[in-house]
Amino acid sequence: MLKKFLASVGIGAAKVDTQLEKDYFVPGENVHGKVVLTGGDVEQSIDSIHIFLMTEAIREVDDKKVREKVALEKYQIPTQETIKEREIKEIPFSIQLPYHTPASFGRLPVWFETGLDIPMALDPKDRDLIQVSPHPSIKKVIEALESYLGFHVKKVEMEQSKRYGYVQEFEFTPSGEYRAYLDELEAIFFLDDNYLDVLLEVDRRARGLGGLFAEALEMDESVAKVRLSNEELNGPLDVIAQKLQQKIDQYKNN
Numbered sequence: 607m608l609k610k611f612l613a614s615v616g617i618g619a620a621k622v623d624t625q626l627e628k629d630y631f632v633p634g635e636n637v638h639g640k641v642v643l644t645g646g647d648v649e650q651s652i653d654s655i656h657i658f659l660m661t662e663a664i665r666e667v668d669d670k671k672v673r674e675k676v677a678l679e680k681y682q683i684p685t686q687e688t689i690k691e692r693e694i695k696e697i698p699f700s701i702q703l704p705y706h707t708p709a710s711f712g713r714l715p716v717w718f719e720t721g722l723d724i725p726m727a728l729d730p731k732d733r734d735l736i737q738v739s740p741h742p743s744i745k746k747v748i749e750a751l752e753s754y755l756g757f758h759v760k761k762v763e764m765e766q767s768k769r770y771g772y773v774q775e776f777e778f779t780p781s782g783e784y785r786a787y788l789d790e791l792e793a794i795f796f797l798d799d800n801y802l803d804v805l806l807e808v809d810r811r812a813r814g815l816g817g818l819f820a821e822a823l824e825m826d827e828s829v830a831k832v833r834l835s836n837e838e839l840n841g842p843l844d845v846i847a848q849k850l851q852q853k854i855d856q857y858k859n860n
Contacts, residue, residue, distance in 0.1 A: 620646045620689050622732045624657065624720040630737040633707040633797065638700050641683065641720060645693040653723040655683040657701065660733075661708055661716045663764035663772045676764075676772055677719075679704050705797040708774040709740040711762035743802045743839045744795045746846060748776070754847035755854075756782040757791055770796075784854070791854070802839060804832040804850070808857040830857060 626639040641655055659679040664671045681701045689695060710716055720732045740748065751757040757778035765775045778791040792807040808830050830853045838846060 620644065620650050620652070620722060622655070622720050622722050624718060624732050624734050626718075626734060626736070629735070630739070631703055631707075632739050633703055633705045633709075633741045636700055636702050637718075639698070641697045641699060643687065643689050643693075643695040643697065643722070645689040645691050647691060649688060649690050652685060652687040652689060655685055655697065656721050656723065657681040657683065657699070658719045658721075659703070659707065659716070660719050661714065661764055661772075663766055665766040676766075678707065678772065703738070705741065706773075707738055708764055709744070709762070710736075710738045711759075714762065714764060741795075741797055743797060743834070743836075746839055746843065747793075747795070747802065747804055747834070747850070750843050750847040750850060751778060751791070751793075754844060755851055756780065756784065760790070788854075800836055802834045804834065806830040806832065806850075806854065808854050830854065 621644045623642040623644070624639060625642060626637065631637060641657075643652065657680075658677045659681075660675060660677055662673055663676045664673055666672075681699075683697065683699050685697060687695060687697075708714060708716060715735060716738050717733050717735045720734070739745070748759065752759070757780055759776060760779045761777040763775055763777075764772055767773055773794045776793045776795075778793065780788045780791060784791070788808065790807075794805045796803040796805070806829065832850055832853050834846060834849065838849070
């Protein structure tokens, strides 16, 4: 009886360990792995296994920026398991990273958090950090901005938006001709199976605390939208750069 009580508060309870085939991915990729369950001091029932895709994002609270943990996706692995004392079970799984998974720029952490649903007990958890590269389509746009238009990535952060939830915001520093009228260029990306939408904040004069994620997502007049088809994204880099440049140049005199 004492063992059951202790297990219910997490002492001597079953443990969970998610093991991935690899720890580096791109958005949209399938993730393969297994959940290893290790029984504790008593037999326990497990109703389900849930895996959360987690990161950290900035949210505005009382005109201040607060960094907090956020769940971007939840995966449910249905199971009705009874894990006996000291027993070890392995449950394979395959899940897909969503297209909106942020890239691991700078110190931005991205991880999977796995938990067990155990009736009448604390929920054991396991955390696994992963590295996420930008999707090839997004990487190509960044390359076009840097190589052809003279912008350089300054900062990348996850931000909260009322319209889209959480988005990854890229801040670029201009050089050359753009430095004369543009303090910064901010971009966010929305990836689809058939195209990539790029939202660009091209007028920084009226910038408030919120920046792009607060203003641009309300479709402020200083926001430019560029849609690139898969055909364009698979084509020459200079063509992508020219399309971005045409849109940015429309705001030179705004």
